[in-house]
Amino acid sequence: MEYFNIFVKSIFIDNMIFAFFLGMCSYLAVSKTVKTSLGLGVAVTFVLLITVPVNYLIDKYLLQPGALAWVNPKLADVDLSFLSLILFIAVIAAIVQMVEMIVEKFSPSLYNALGIFLPLIAVNCAVLGGSLFMQQRAYANVGEVTCFALGSGIGWLLAIVGIAAIREKLRYSAIPPAMKGVGITFIITGLMGIAFMSFMGIKI
Amino acid sequence: MKRIDLIKNPLSKDNPITVQVLGICSCLAVTAQLKPAVVMALSVTVVVALSNLIISLMRNTIPPRIRIIVQLVVVSTLVILVNQILMAFVYDVSKQLSVYVGLIITNCIVMGRLEAFAMSHGPVDSLLDGIGNGLGYGIILVILGFVRELFGRGTLWGYPIFEKLGLYNIGYENNGFIIMAPMALILVGIIIWIQRRNCEKS
Numbered sequence: 330m331e332y333f334n335i336f337v338k339s340i341f342i343d344n345m346i347f348a349f350f351l352g353m354c355s356y357l358a359v360s361k362t363v364k365t366s367l368g369l370g371v372a373v374t375f376v377l378l379i380t381v382p383v384n385y386l387i388d389k390y391l392l393q394p395g396a397l398a399w400v401n402p403k404l405a406d407v408d409l410s411f412l413s414l415i416l417f418i419a420v421i422a423a424i425v426q427m428v429e430m431i432v433e434k435f436s437p438s439l440y441n442a443l444g445i446f447l448p449l450i451a452v453n454c455a456v457l458g459g460s461l462f463m464q465q466r467a468y469a470n471v472g473e474v475t476c477f478a479l480g481s482g483i484g485w486l487l488a489i490v491g492i493a494a495i496r497e498k499l500r501y502s503a504i505p506p507a508m509k510g511v512g513i514t515f516i517i518t519g520l521m522g523i524a525f526m527s528f529m530g531i532k533i
Numbered sequence: 534m535k536r537i538d539l540i541k542n543p544l545s546k547d548n549p550i551t552v553q554v555l556g557i558c559s560c561l562a563v564t565a566q567l568k569p570a571v572v573m574a575l576s577v578t579v580v581v582a583l584s585n586l587i588i589s590l591m592r593n594t595i596p597p598r599i600r601i602i603v604q605l606v607v608v609s610t611l612v613i614l615v616n617q618i619l620m621a622f623v624y625d626v627s628k629q630l631s632v633y634v635g636l637i638i639t640n641c642i643v644m645g646r647l648e649a650f651a652m653s654h655g656p657v658d659s660l661l662d663g664i665g666n667g668l669g670y671g672i673i674l675v676i677l678g679f680v681r682e683l684f685g686r687g688t689l690w691g692y693p694i695f696e697k698l699g700l701y702n703i704g705y706e707n708n709g710f711i712i713m714a715p716m717a718l719i720l721v722g723i724i725i726w727i728q729r730r731n732c733e734k735s
């Protein structure tokens with residue numbers, strides 16, 4: 330039940346976009362049509378699902394204070410946690426590159442659908458943010474971390490597909506010229522965020 | 534282009550947040566109060582300026598194929614330094630900023646300026662461009678932090694300004710809604726609106 334709880338919580342209550350504003354840059358840039366935003370959303374979910382558990386294992390067995398004790402008891406008081414930022418971003422960049430090559434080799438059709446978005450994801454705040462939140466919230470085991478990663482990815486996907494659907498309709502509305510494009514998107518995101526706030530008190 | 538323009542343009546007509554729409558994530562999340570907003574603005578300015586300078590010095594030796602990785606390594610080293618300094622000197626603010634200091638690495642302003650400017654310009658220009666863009670980002674952060682703290686909590690930099698003015702005695706109440714996350718988005722939308730109107734006129 331704990332797993333399901335974390336999963337639902339990270340989709341609705343701790344939504345990456347509406348609660349923490351992570352991944353806003355690509356959220357604003359790519360949300361012009363539903364189809365492309367669905368592609369980007371799936372790619373982000375996929376990358377989160379792989380990188381967050383990997384970074385969890387790195388954090389647990391290499392970086393935390395005393396984590397190196399399994400190598401040699403003498404290393405028990407080594408604390409490498411200041412290296413976590415550089416190691417996390419290196420892992421993310423490497424995994425994104427690897428996923429790109431693997432997808433290209435085994436499924437060219439998926440590669441054509443996701444291909445242009447994959448390089449963008451390495452510098453998407455939502456992906457690094459997922460790893461940093463994982464480190465901060467101290468989840469108990471890999472299962473919980475995986476649920477958290479999947480949930481945050483799906484939450485991000487929901488948000489970007491929702492805003493893309495609204496923006497497709499917005500083309501036919503009368504918006505003040507200075508407000509068109511980015512300005513109105515910000516305000517709509519704010520309103521969607523207020524709607525998502527209604528999930529806040531829910532306990533599962 | 535004159536060097537003074539490198540600093541002046543990002544402050545208004547080429548602002549990284551309202552015009553280039555870069556680095557939104559942190560700008561919204563850290564501005565519920567003025568103090569973290571100012572600290573964040575300074576940290577980003579330092580990281581953008583120094584990384585621009587370093588990459589610009591190395592620009593002729595970086596192989597183009599692996600430039601993103603090189604840039605990421607330089608930026609994340611600088612961010613680790615900033616993070617350690619913040620933890621040493623202003624621990625409470627660094628706790629408030631939580632993951633957003635680390636997220637300067639993926640802040641689009643940093644990568645965007647490296648790619649668009651530092652890779653093709655000399656070190657002095659790049660340093661100035663970095664400072665300019667950092668300040669352009671900072672000015673929006675300070676405006677947001679000012680408005681949100683003043684109307685959301687009635688304080689400025691922790692100083693209870695509305696209480697001293699006696700506004701609560703005549704029935705004023707804090708607008709708690711403005712501290713909430715979604716209001717930040719709406720405020721940025723309004724700033725963009727005002728700024729575009731001004732640019733169109735001039």
